Amino acid sequence: MRWQPARLVARRAETPTAQTLVLDVPGWSAHLPGQHVDLRLTAPDGYQAARSYSLAAPADGDRIEVTVQRVPDGEVSPFLTDTYREGDPVEVRGPIGGWFVWRPQQTDPVLLVAGGSGVVPLMAMIRARRAAGSRVPFRLIYSVRTPADVFYAAELRDRVRADAGLDVAYVYTREAPEGWRGEPHRLGLADVNNHGWPPELDPLVYVCGPTGFVETVSDLLVGLGHPARRVRTERFGPTG
Amino acid sequence: MGIVTPGFSGRPRVEAPELPPGQYLTPDFPVLSAGPTPRVERDAWEFVITTETGAEHRWSWAQMMALPQETPTVDIHCVTRWSKLGTSWQGVSLDTLLDEVETAADYALAHSYGGYSTNLPLDDLRDGRAWLVHTYDGEELPAEHGGPARLLVPHLYFWKSAKWVRGIRLSLDDTPGFWETAGYHDYGDPWREQRYQGD
Numbered sequence A: 001m002r003w004q005p006a007r008l009v010a011r012r013a014e015t016p017t018a019q020t021l022v023l024d025v026p027g028w029s030a031h032l033p034g035q036h037v038d039l040r041l042t043a044p045d046g047y048q049a050a051r052s053y054s055l056a057a058p059a060d061g062d063r064i065e066v067t068v069q070r071v072p073d074g075e076v077s078p079f080l081t082d083t084y085r086e087g088d089p090v091e092v093r094g095p096i097g098g099w100f101v102w103r104p105q106q107t108d109p110v111l112l113v114a115g116g117s118g119v120v121p122l123m124a125m126i127r128a129r130r131a132a133g134s135r136v137p138f139r140l141i142y143s144v145r146t147p148a149d150v151f152y153a154a155e156l157r158d159r160v161r162a163d164a165g166l167d168v169a170y171v172y173t174r175e176a177p178e179g180w181r182g183e184p185h186r187l188g189l190a191d192v193n194n195h196g197w198p199p200e201l202d203p204l205v206y207v208c209g210p211t212g213f214v215e216t217v218s219d220l221l222v223g224l225g226h227p228a229r230r231v232r233t234e235r236f237g238p239t240g
Numbered sequence B: 001m002g003i004v005t006p007g008f009s010g011r012p013r014v015e016a017p018e019l020p021p022g023q024y025l026t027p028d029f030p031v032l033s034a035g036p037t038p039r040v041e042r043d044a045w046e047f048v049i050t051t052e053t054g055a056e057h058r059w060s061w062a063q064m065m066a067l068p069q070e071t072p073t074v075d076i077h078c079v080t081r082w083s084k085l086g087t088s089w090q091g092v093s094l095d096t097l098l099d100e101v102e103t104a105a106d107y108a109l110a111h112s113y114g115g116y117s118t119n120l121p122l123d124d125l126r127d128g129r130a131w132l133v134h135t136y137d138g139e140e141l142p143a144e145h146g147g148p149a150r151l152l153v154p155h156l157y158f159w160k161s162a163k164w165v166r167g168i169r170l171s172l173d174d175t176p177g178f179w180e181t182a183g184y185h186d187y188g189d190p191w192r193e194q195r196y197q198g199d
């Protein structure tokens, strides 16, 4: 798999600390929702750094999207969110990963569980479901610190209204919006029980987020009776 | 050299000759796996080597622990680009286990509780280069890092060091395992950056 030249064509702020980058990659091949790219930066002295970023949406011709959350003290993510400018080149390699993917031909009910920026590949699945006109029942449980940290907030609101069979439940860990029932808390058994699918329906489950989050959620799911082979996980790195 | 991205300088890099290309050092021990963490009781645990003729060699936990133990200190390299230097383990050398096994096989497919698998040339499990480990940093190996026991094959990317390992199937042909079927390299040499198929 080779490194391909790419260029930033647009950026959108998702939250105060996260940006969606639209990249033009001439000759991009198709990809599946859930796959990621490796992105490589080269400094003038030849120094390079590469990191993985999930593809956030189906490709639009040669255009791909990633959403990057700034990690304080990070080497690559603050550069991408704060410094990297439209028109500037970068290198991309992918698509990568053939396990944590959802195929629009699949018919099993789907449960998506996201922690923070872990929503990115899951949003790609929600967008692909819409693009394919799939009516497979989808539920997303999305854990965020505060309402201001929700990625794709407006689009998710619209999709829940427009896409029949899609439900989204939020769990706030630090600060809940006005009118939300319950206290801020870390995602627990009751949340998975109330907003997920029961194991009898044999859903496919995709869990993505920081390592500790994925560990906790996948243990809860197995505890509830979901067979481990039906639970797919993607760990974005250190606990956040 | 790649295409220069204006404004990027990177971080002052640590000189570390032990670091393969494209890797960076991490002080923590990140966890990466494809699904929930399997929990395997030591009483129920067993390790089985199956040869190409179907002959089986089994070890219970107590039998494995009674074998000569080694304490390798090694550098490990994850394909997601973190490396960790000087990690210390305890376990049984694969040489010790394979000593009891008659085989003409060239390939090994390690398989795990939970369904994971990964392929390696059998030679890469020999000559003091691979272990079945149960202790990390002086403590029982935690389940999220592959406990009760995992493979340790530090000269290859860490996905080859199968967690929750349950056995090894020996064969004359190479059968790609879990990540290899999902687009990762068949061999996975960190020094040659064999990350994905075709590298």
Ligand SMILES: Cc1cc2nc3c(=O)[nH]c(=O)nc-3n(C[C@H](O)[C@H](O)[C@H](O)COP(=O)(O)OP(=O)(O)OC[C@H]3O[C@@H](n4cnc5c(N)ncnc54)[C@H](O)[C@@H]3O)c2cc1C
Residues within 6 Å of the ligand: A036, A051, A052, A053, A054, A055, A066, A067, A068, A069, A070, A071, A072, A073, A074, A075, A076, A077, A078, A117, A120, A121, A210, A234, A235, A236, A237, A238, A239, A240, B028, B080
């Ligand atoms: C398959 C895969 C897909 C990914 N997809 C995305 C994505 O869609 N969006 C996204 O924003 N990130 C994603 N990541 C994480 C991303 O690759 C980087 O790890 C992240 O951007 C931090 O890089 P950095 O260079 O800024 O920080 P580094 O310089 O690598 O690290 C700086 C400090 O932050 C800690 N750290 C590193 N990564 C994280 C993290 N993810 N969370 C919290 N702390 C961290 C490190 O331990 C270190 O202390 C993905 C990772 C993987 C493996």
